[in-house]
Amino acid sequence: MSNHITSSALAATGAALFSSDRWFDPVEEAVRGRVRGFIEEVIEAELTEALQRRRYQRAATATPEAARPPLAGHRHGHRKRSLTGSFGTLEIDVPRARLETREGGSEEWKSKSIEAYQRRTRKIEALIAGAYLSGTNTRRVKRALASLFEGAVGKDIVSRAWRKVQTDWEGWSRRDLTQEPIVRLILDGTVVRTRIDRKATSISLLVALGVREDGQKVLLAVQDMGGESEASWRAFLDDLSARGLRQPEFIIVDGAPGLEKALAGLWPNAPVQRCTVHKNRNLLAHAPEKLHEEISADYSDMIYAKTAKDVLAKRRMFLAKWRLKHRPVADSLEEAGDRLFTFLRLPPEQWKSARTSNAIERLHEEFKRRIKTQTLLPSTKTAAMLFWALMASGQIVMRKIDGWETIHRGVDHAIDLAA
Numbered sequence: 001m002s003n004h005i006t007s008s009a010l011a012a013t014g015a016a017l018f019s020s021d022r023w024f025d026p027v028e029e030a031v032r033g034r035v036r037g038f039i040e041e042v043i044e045a046e047l048t049e050a051l052q053r054r055r056y057q058r059a060a061t062a063t064p065e066a067a068r069p070p071l072a073g074h075r076h077g078h079r080k081r082s083l084t085g086s087f088g089t090l091e092i093d094v095p096r097a098r099l100e101t102r103e104g105g106s107e108e109w110k111s112k113s114i115e116a117y118q119r120r121t122r123k124i125e126a127l128i129a130g131a132y133l134s135g136t137n138t139r140r141v142k143r144a145l146a147s148l149f150e151g152a153v154g155k156d157i158v159s160r161a162w163r164k165v166q167t168d169w170e171g172w173s174r175r176d177l178t179q180e181p182i183v184r185l186i187l188d189g190t191v192v193r194t195r196i197d198r199k200a201t202s203i204s205l206l207v208a209l210g211v212r213e214d215g216q217k218v219l220l221a222v223q224d225m226g227g228e229s230e231a232s233w234r235a236f237l238d239d240l241s242a243r244g245l246r247q248p249e250f251i252i253v254d255g256a257p258g259l260e261k262a263l264a265g266l267w268p269n270a271p272v273q274r275c276t277v278h279k280n281r282n283l284l285a286h287a288p289e290k291l292h293e294e295i296s297a298d299y300s301d302m303i304y305a306k307t308a309k310d311v312l313a314k315r316r317m318f319l320a321k322w323r324l325k326h327r328p329v330a331d332s333l334e335e336a337g338d339r340l341f342t343f344l345r346l347p348p349e350q351w352k353s354a355r356t357s358n359a360i361e362r363l364h365e366e367f368k369r370r371i372k373t374q375t376l377l378p379s380t381k382t383a384a385m386l387f388w389a390l391m392a393s394g395q396i397v398m399r400k401i402d403g404w405e406t407i408h409r410g411v412d413h414a415i416d417l418a419a
Contacts, residue, residue, distance in 0.1 A: 036090045039083070043111050047075070047095050050109065073099035073109065083114065168392065169385045177220065178244030183407060184211035185220075185248040187259060188357050189228045190364040194377040203380055204228050205387060206236045209360045210248070215404020217359060220245065222387045224380040233262035241266065249411055250346070252357050254278045255336065271411050273342040275357040276303050279333070286328040295322075295329060303355065308344040315341070345411045349403035359401070363387075366396050 051073060078093040097109035186209040191202050204227055208220040221240055225232035233256075247267045253259050255274045263272060280299050284292050298321065302314035315333075322330040333340070343355040353359065367387050377383045390396045401407070 036092055039090070039092050039114075040094075043092075043113050044095055046111055046113055047097055047109065050099075051075075051097065073097050073106070081114065165389055166385060169388055172388060172392070173221070173223075174243070176244050177240065180210065180218070180220070180245065181213040182210040182218075182220070182245060182248050183213055183410075184250045184252070184354075184401075185209070186211070186252045186357050186360045187233075187263075188254050188360045188364070189256070189259075190367070192368070192371070192377060192383050194380050194383050196380065200376055203383065204232075205384055206233065207360055207363070207387070208236070208240060209363070210245075211401055211407070213407065215400035215407050217398040217401060219363075219388065219391050219398075222384050224384055228256055228258050230258040230261040233259045234265060237262055237266050250342075250354065252354065254357055255282070271342050271345060272339050273354060274336050274339045276340060276343075276355045277358065277361075279336050279340055282332050282336075283329050286332045287326050291326060291329075298322075307348075311341065311344060347403065347406040347409050349406045350401070351403070353401040353403055359398075363391075363396065363398075366390070370395070 075095060075097045077096050079096055081092050081094045083090050083092055094111065094114065098106040099109050100106050187207070188209075189204045189206050191204055193200055193202050195201070196203075203224050205222055206225050206228065207222045210218050210220045212218060221236070223236055223239070225236050247270050249271070250273065251263065251267070251270050252273045252275060253263070255278050260272070263270065280296060283295050283299060287295055298318055302311060302318050305311040305314050319330050319333060322333070343351050346354050367390060370390060371377065371386065377386065391398075
């Protein structure tokens, strides 16, 4: 006999287990009955307001006290509607009416409380989309909510609720950035796995994180541009510029050559900071493992020195030592040039937030943690949209940068960073 049990069989077993009289809850039933009556009263009151008369009351000329003239028309019974909300699934009686038109015909009255063909409340659609955003897939959302809503939530319903999020996403992706007071820009890419032509494919999402004048971080853009080449980054940056983003006062990058070339072409005079954490990894990649601890200690001693003068002095000491001990390490540090020390042009209170791209790296980590259960995302567009939605829904919250109180002091271009 087979030991395999399908998920549908498990769901059926669970439904049977909890459907006995022992699990009957009179409080739940009473609340649902009250909710059903309340919803029907709300819709009935809406129709009464439209016609300016209650059921079985004759039509009359609107009184001076009426808020507006009554609509000409008549009621004609009720129809059954199924509605799923946080209260469960209910069968409600929705009143019907015909309204006379200016052309002499008539049309069906439409409730604004429950729209035509609406089967779920907006709160439930938000709950379904939110469950998906929590880092699960459509099948798991269906199983998790099926018992709560008595099987009224299917895989297709989960997918439709998610597609409604797409409208907001498209508006956000095209929004005007002219009024965004961005003074700092952090740029980075993250790799995710998605399905393209039915094959698992790794893609790079390009992400732009801005810092406003008050120090608050804000997501500006996330797009799949086909990679992290110079052309990809330039198209990404051109889109930000076309939507009104002005040249920021300070830019933080991971050191990818394509990104640096794209920035040089668009904003050649913008101060750029190479992420010091990424450079530390580069240094270690150029040395045998037995030297890693010593390299990291010397590097940290340099980068985290208390004053700009001390940082630059230790930079010279680092280069002198490692040119003799292991030349590739010194060459790797020299490759970064002065851009590794641009943070020294800012007030010391901001150095912690300005010398690395950790703010955006943490977003990448949280995003990947949320999508870990999905293995593969359905499409490249879904990947970018999901990244945004986690922020828009409040599941990922960003705080102000460290040292935001001095951000108004800007960049000091007088400091000489030469080694």
